[in-house]
Amino acid sequence: MAPNHLLRNLLTESGWTGQKLANHTNDVGAEAGLRLRYDRTSIAHWLSGARPRPPVPELVAEAFTRCLGRRITTADAGLTPATAVAPPPSWRADIVTELRKLCRDGAAHRRTISGCVYSLAALSLPGWGDLATAGVTARPADHGGRLERADVDAAQTMLELFSAADLTFGGGYVRPALARYLQTTIAPWLRLDAAPAVRTDALITAAQLSYLCGFLCFDDELHGVAQRYYLIAARLSHDAGDALHYAISLRALSVQARMLGHRTQAVDLATTAARALPVHAPPLTRAFLTGQVAAAEAAAAEQHHAVTHLRAAEAYLERACDTTPPVGTYHPAALSHHHAAVHACLGDRGAAVSALTQSLRHRPEAERRARAITLARLAELHLDAGELDRACDAWSKFLDEYPYLRSQRAETALATLRSCLRPHTAYAPARSVTHKAAELYRARAA
Known part of the structure; x- marks a missing residue:
């Protein structure tokens, strides 16, 4: 050698x-x-x-x-x-082929799809204005049928079902089914003839479903696969001429980058997303994106900008009167979660605890997974402050939610619980929670 x-x-x-x-x-x-x-x-x-x-x-x-x-x-x-070595992916590549391959490779059990590498280079995405002259990717038509309005309506209903199931039970339950639906139904539809308005709505719906599948992979901590779904959602949004959903896709990439510690990229993506929003974007979506700008800036130690954007997100949410969409959900519980993220990054643990407590108070009953992850984070903050009883109480409530979930983030939270409480097992409440966690772990592994 x-x-x-x-x-x-x-x-x-x-x-x-x-x-x-x-x-x-x-x-x-x-x-x-x-x-x-x-x-x-x-x-x-x-x-x-x-x-x-x-x-x-x-x-x-x-x-x-x-x-x-x-x-x-x-x-x-x-x-x-x-x-x-393959050339870097091109914006002009055939997105339908890319989607079908990703769904085929990304539909199996998480053990068989690990290894898809998360790439910082892939995050260098253009702003919406830079894409205005790029044009729409041409696709060979499949003349075996025609896409109708009823097909798109059906896909929207499926989007709502998949989204509701994810919120309540976690990505692990939903991801394989959604990936197969994208591969076997949605991707072939994108090659069918259709009226212009139907084709546009089909592309937007496909982008929303791809975004959701990306989030399910994110929830399962499959970050390379999640990133590829988010990028596909951005591409489909561009092909539809839809700046709003392009912005939402970039926001998702920003959330992922921040969670993985890539702070500069998270800020760049969040601000590019906010700038991409069209003038007619509803206040709810503006709050959704602006809250992420604040969280990303706080993680990057841009304190003044973070506080300013957090206040802007509050103002947008106060003005919102539109209904919550299946993609881009935002409400007072989500805003409070952004408050907690900003305050935690700024070193104000008390304010972060207060914000997470308020988030739990406002969290809709159906959003079990978000409630569980919030409880786990609240417990960690209590423990950091030396409040062992409060930490045990929050972790015990997390364990009440855990059996209903299939979410790698929940699995990671369970592992963190067991590790953090291990030095405190001489204390009866901590011992009780640790025992409960061990029983649930064994039941899940059986």
Whole structure:
């Protein structure tokens, strides 16, 4: 085997040791649902010419991309032949083919679809104004049928059903069924002849369903797959000429980036999304996007801007009189959750606790998953403040909701609960909650 000089050059440029590269590779893998344990010995093997199996080369390339601030390919790292590297995805690529392939690969159990790499390079998306002259992607028509208004109405009903099921039971229950629906029904429809108004509404509905499938993957902590669904939703929104749903897709990418710690990208995406909103956008949607701008800015330590946008989100929500849509839901509980995120980032734990408590008070009964995740976060804040009894109470309520959910975020919250309470099991309330959590964990694993 020939030594991998390209990989060594990237290590030198980044200033990383072999162990540092191993750690970052493991971290990027965790975002893709992989549990990796690479160390400096593994890197030494790669430097000597060994090539790890996919998707590890993609993980290494993404780690260097984040560090160096430019796109690094697997070939740049010497981990695949140059001829094996696919060109970066083009905005002009056939979106129907891309959607069908993603749905086929992303419909199975989460263990079989982990490894799709989350990419910072993919977040360099244009503003809506920059897309105005890009035109709509042409698609070969399937002359075997015609798309009618009734078909689009049916798809909207399915969107509402999938969305309601997700809110109550979590993404794990809904994701495989929605992916198959997109693959077998929605994607083929996009090639059928249709009246212009019907085609536009079909594209918007397809974008909404893709967005929702992305969120289900996000809930299952499959971030690479989620990102690809969000990008498809943005593409479909563009093809429909719909700036509002393009903005909503960019907001979703901002939420994901913030949760993964990519703060600069989260702010850029959130502000680009807000600017993309058309003048006729309803106040509810403006609140939905502006609240995320505030949360992203708070995470990036832009305190003044965060507070200003949080107040703007409040004002927009006060003016909202439109009904809550299946995609882009926003209400007082969601606003309070944004308050909590901003205050937590600004170091005001008391205000964050108060906001989460208010969020729970306003949370609609059907939104079980959001209520559970909020309770888990509230418990962590109480524990950080040394309020063990309150933390145990919140975690106990979280455990009441947990059995109804199939959500990797809920699984992560359960693991955090067990880890945080382990040092406190001598205290009876903590011991009781820990025992309850262990029983639920065993029941889920059986």
